[in-house]
Amino acid sequence: MTVTTPARPSTAEDVERALACDDPGASTLAALLSPAASTYLEEMAQRALALTRRHFGRTVSLYTPLYLANHCSNGCEYCGFASDRPQRRHRLEPADMVREMDALNDLGFEDLLLLTGERTQLADVGFLRKGVLLAAERFHHVGVETFPMTTPEYARLADAGCSGVTIYQETYDPVLYDRFHRWGPKKDYRDRLEAPARAMAAEMRTVGLGVLLGLADPIPDALRLFQHASDLRKRYWRSGIALSFPRIRPEPGGFSPPFPVDKAMLARIVFAFRIVLPDVPLLLSTRELPAFRDAMAGLGITKMSAGSRTTVGGYSGEKPDDAGQFQVSDERGVPEFCAMLRERGLEPIFKNWDRIFQGAGNG
Amino acid sequence: MEVPVTVEDSWNAGGHRFSSRLLMGTGKFRDAKTMADAIRTSGAQLVTVALRRLAGGSGGTDDLLGPLLELPGITLMPNTSGARNAAEAIRAARLGRELSGSPFVKVEIHPDPRHLMPDPIETFEAARVLASEGFAVMPYMPADPVLARRLEDAGCASLMPLGSPIGSGRGLATAGMLRIIVRDARIPVIVDAGIRAPSEAAAALEMGCEAVLVNSAVAAAGDPVAMAAAFARAVAAGRDAFLAGLMPRGADAAMASATSPLTAFLSPVSP
Numbered sequence: 001m002t003v004t005t006p007a008r009p010s011t012a013e014d015v016e017r018a019l020a021c022d023d024p025g026a027s028t029l030a031a032l033l034s035p036a037a038s039t040y041l042e043e044m045a046q047r048a049l050a051l052t053r054r055h056f057g058r059t060v061s062l063y064t065p066l067y068l069a070n071h072c073s074n075g076c077e078y079c080g081f082a083s084d085r086p087q088r089r090h091r092l093e094p095a096d097m098v099r100e101m102d103a104l105n106d107l108g109f110e111d112l113l114l115l116t117g118e119r120t121q122l123a124d125v126g127f128l129r130k131g132v133l134l135a136a137e138r139f140h141h142v143g144v145e146t147f148p149m150t151t152p153e154y155a156r157l158a159d160a161g162c163s164g165v166t167i168y169q170e171t172y173d174p175v176l177y178d179r180f181h182r183w184g185p186k187k188d189y190r191d192r193l194e195a196p197a198r199a200m201a202a203e204m205r206t207v208g209l210g211v212l213l214g215l216a217d218p219i220p221d222a223l224r225l226f227q228h229a230s231d232l233r234k235r236y237w238r239s240g241i242a243l244s245f246p247r248i249r250p251e252p253g254g255f256s257p258p259f260p261v262d263k264a265m266l267a268r269i270v271f272a273f274r275i276v277l278p279d280v281p282l283l284l285s286t287r288e289l290p291a292f293r294d295a296m297a298g299l300g301i302t303k304m305s306a307g308s309r310t311t312v313g314g315y316s317g318e319k320p321d322d323a324g325q326f327q328v329s330d331e332r333g334v335p336e337f338c339a340m341l342r343e344r345g346l347e348p349i350f351k352n353w354d355r356i357f358q359g360a361g362n363g
Numbered sequence: 364m365e366v367p368v369t370v371e372d373s374w375n376a377g378g379h380r381f382s383s384r385l386l387m388g389t390g391k392f393r394d395a396k397t398m399a400d401a402i403r404t405s406g407a408q409l410v411t412v413a414l415r416r417l418a419g420g421s422g423g424t425d426d427l428l429g430p431l432l433e434l435p436g437i438t439l440m441p442n443t444s445g446a447r448n449a450a451e452a453i454r455a456a457r458l459g460r461e462l463s464g465s466p467f468v469k470v471e472i473h474p475d476p477r478h479l480m481p482d483p484i485e486t487f488e489a490a491r492v493l494a495s496e497g498f499a500v501m502p503y504m505p506a507d508p509v510l511a512r513r514l515e516d517a518g519c520a521s522l523m524p525l526g527s528p529i530g531s532g533r534g535l536a537t538a539g540m541l542r543i544i545v546r547d548a549r550i551p552v553i554v555d556a557g558i559r560a561p562s563e564a565a566a567a568l569e570m571g572c573e574a575v576l577v578n579s580a581v582a583a584a585g586d587p588v589a590m591a592a593a594f595a596r597a598v599a600a601g602r603d604a605f606l607a608g609l610m611p612r613g614a615d616a617a618m619a620s621a622t623s624p625l626t627a628f629l630s631p632v633s634p
Contacts, residue, residue: 053583055530057391140415205447233477238447240476279477279530345393351426354415356458357451 010034019043024276029226032272033219041264044271048300051278060341061281061303061349062334063111064104065145067312068092068131070322072117074184076170078215080251080310080325081117083184088322091122092313097131101138103316107307107334110351111141113166115325118184119147129160136161141353143206147185148195154202161358165199166208167192168244171216172224180215193228200236205357207232207241208283213266214248214257222269226276242303244283245269249326263292267300274300286328290340293330298346306330306337372602374573376409376551377466377499377520379438383408384568385598386440386553388578390416392587395430401581402434405591411440411469411576414459428462440501442469449488456493468493469523469555470502479529483510487517494518503555506537511544511552521550523576526567527557530579534563538570545571561590561597568601569609 010031018024018031019040031037032044069091072081081087092100104112114131116123128146135142143164144157154165171177174189181187196207209229211221222245229241245266248257261269270282284293284301286308297304309315310324332340338348373382387407392398402410410431418426431439441459446452449472456468470489473479481503487510490502499520504510506524514522524544527533534557535541545552551573558564564575577594584590 054532054579057579057582058393059391237477238474279479342394347392347394349416351418352415353445354417354455354458356414356454357445357447 048271048274069123071120074186075182078255112139132160164206168210170212173216200239210244213261242281270300286330307334384574386576391582401591439463439465440467444471447474452489491517506540508543523555525556532559565597565601
């Protein structure tokens with residue numbers, strides 16, 4: 001993977017040219033992410049709003065995460081599921097999955113994201129496939145955010161009704177990647193980097209990419225993310241991509257991010273990506289505070305989660321006794337969140353896909 | 364050809380007669396009420412809705428079918444947006460017919476999410492199968508005159524070439540090809556996608572297109588309902604202009620022929 005690094009720091013003139021650019025690419029993004037763009041935030045926001053409205057209209061798609069298990073053999077320094085964290089480890093059995101999924105169905109969700117930690121004996125591809133099969137009977141769109149797999153493994157999930165794979169590289173800085181992923185299969189940088197292509201080769205409809213903001217300098221990370229996405233889009237033209245920019249949240253281990261990203265920088269990253277990739281869904285989770293989420297809805301951001309739990313299960317019945325992967329910042333329920341969207345002139349879309357498209361095969 | 368403008372001006376697709384030449388999409392609106400108000404104001408009689416936005420009776424808050432069925436005088440046209448190939452589109456079309464009861468289907472197969480350009484090969488295959496099953500097939504297609512002929516021969520009810528890529532708002536970038544398609548077609552030609560301004564819709568009607576379909580241009584406008592009204596007037600004006608017959612192009616050529624400076628040497632009296 002080659003990365004375009006600007007030969008000289010961007011100037012105000014570069015930013016203005018980027019904002020007026022008809023055919024934006026890597027150099028446009030570099031200018032919009034550069035420090036020179038910090039005084040152009042309002043102009044970027046205006047452009048991002050116009051492009052969001054043109055491509056997505058006045059709508060925000062909703063999804064919900066469901067953690068199926070928190071077993072993990074990795075040593076990610078920033079994660080509440082890391083194997084050295086004092087978590088109660090457990091997984092959902094099929095009956096629990098059904099109960100949790102029914103509770104999410106009752107809230108109106110049609111787009112479900114299933115999550116686990118690293119591949120373990122208790123949470124392997126077979127376990128995940130069971131979850132996908134149950135989910136596909138209840139939700140029109142099912143995605144997974146879990147460990148990297150082989151193309152045949154991804155194909156097994158696709159056959160079971162899985163349409164999307166989310167796999168964040170966390171950081172594209174191999175040195176820092178190695179430092180923060182202290183042990184476990186996730187230490188293999190290249191295996192993770194190549195997983196999205198394997199998912200697309202298995203004909204997954206959408207692949208979600210992202211960087212975990214806070215681990216490394218966000219500007220080079222964002223540029224490499226763009227390059228990664230661009231390469232994938234050229235190779236697998238029938239698959240869609242979606243991007244996400246999660247910021248590190250407090251977790252049970254008390255990790256402190258070495259490159260904290262403030263909300264202005266996060267907003268700038270979102271605006272810049274909306275401008276260079278106007279058609280790509282950009283996601284924002286409940287990691288962020290309500291005021292920020294409210295303002296970003298429809299302003300670059302087109303897909304959001306609501307009412308999320310990061311514990312294993314937790315939507316039906318009693319609150320589970322594990323501590324969750326990270327703390328959510330927006331604890332509003334789904335009706336309250338939807339009311340906010342409507343008040344801002346945005347329609348919450350629960351169903352933007354139909355299972356009829358899944359498994360029709362080619363030809 | 365003399366066209367009396369006093370008789371009711373209507374057009375026909377799949378055995379259904381429509382007087383409105385403005386077709387509307389239903390996506391991207393801020394809420395169902397704005398969508399319904401815009402459609403009502405537009406006077407549209409044929410309205411497309413993505414199958415992926417129909418809840419099929421499970422009745423989510425975002426299900427579009429309920430609000431659409433409440434609109435009087437509307438014929439629904441489910442579309443297969445989301446399909447990557449003919450097999451998926453055919454399945455979606457069958458389910459759409461079940462849910463909506465409409466014989467119309469807008470075949471949309473745009474596998475590349477970057478520009479949503481229709482796949483001509485898969486579109487042709489889906490159209491061929493669905494037409495043989497009795498659907499009134501309305502294929503969203505590239506502005507390709509040969510593909511237009513093939514789709515017509517396959518039994519489509521209309522042709523829906525794009526003005527420019529979906530959501531791009533670049534207007535009638537394909538105008539030259541559209542003119543050829545309109546000239547050759549024996550079924551209605553409806554420009555679908557790319558239209559941003561009412562003037563562009565008027566231009567499509569002026570060139571002889573039977574109708575236009577708009578969605579983003581209305582849903583993403585500052586005031587969608589007012590924009591729907593503007594489109595309705597523009598489409599009517601464009602149609603009137605077509606019926607009235609535009610002044611021939613090339614007035615300068617006509618003047619040249621009066622004096623014939625380039626061909627005077629051919630005259631018998633020239634030296």
